[in-house]
Amino acid sequence: MGLTQLEMAGALYVTPQAVSKWERGESLPDISLVPQLAQLFDVSISTLxxxxxxxxxxxxxxxxxxxxxxxxxxxxxxxxxxxxxxxxxxxxxxxxxxxxxxxxxxxxxxxxxxxxxxxxxxxxxxxxxxxxSSKQKELVVVELLRTERYLALELLIPMMTKTVRTKALELTLANHYFDFLEELLPFLNQSQKQLIIDCAQQGGIGFSQLENFVTFFTESQRHQLVLLEEDLDGCK
Known part of the structure; x- marks a missing residue:
């Protein structure tokens, strides 16, 4: 297009050094710049x-x-x-x-x-x-859980934000999607795991469904599970 590096940088609101690195193959433009690049050079996005x-x-x-x-x-x-x-x-x-x-x-x-x-x-x-968008991601996860499409959900777990992961956990516990809980557990933080403990204490999930995953919990949370097991044994 006959643009200098300085002119291209100005059109994209980046530094000339960034454009130089792109040309030398040392880095790539951020994906958010793709529509602007396509517009600047009057080409389709796919050609990039x-x-x-x-x-x-x-x-x-x-x-x-x-x-x-x-x-x-x-x-x-x-x-x-x-x-x-x-x-x-x-x-x-x-x-x-x-x-x-x-x-x-x-x-x-x-x-x-x-x-x-x-x-x-x-x-x-x-x-x-x-x-x-964040809201759309949440809606997709909710729909996949509703239809029990666990393969798709497993692929998404590493990409989920904390908010979406918490939503997925809450739905998993509320609707007893325990097949998915096993895949979700390794990616949960301490507060999210506490939601599982709270659910177990309220009778929403049985100890037998958690005993194989106690290593994922903190020492304090494992202690809570032990007390829960003892209470269940006492009831028996």
């Missing part, structure tokens, strides 16, 4: 990724994958949703979620709902999760 499509888009989904920085119309989203609704096997489509950077929050929610409705889509959840 290593992979590219050489064929002319033959579907709305492929068109969306190749769309430049311009506004995504609601009609295009409707076409994409129709195509996704017709998919019966996730292997039938190729979908990259960098286009989420172009979507409104409402458009993201519609695409996410459609993708989750496709059989075999659990492994895709971690690919679009990054692009969602």
């Amino acid at each position: 990724w290593e992979e590219s499509l050489t064929e002319t888009p033959n579907s709305s989904l492929q068109l969306l994958n190749e769309l430049p920085h311009s506004f995504v119309s609601d009609q295009l989203i409707k076409n994409v949703l129709s195509e996704l609704d017709a998919v019966t096997d996730i292997k039938e489509i190729v979908i990259r979620f960098d286009f989420f950077l172009l979507l409104t929050e409402t458009q993201k929610e519609k695409i996410v709902s459609a993708v989750l409705g496709i059989p075999g889509s659990d492994h895709l959840v971690e690919e679009f999760y990054y692009y969602l």
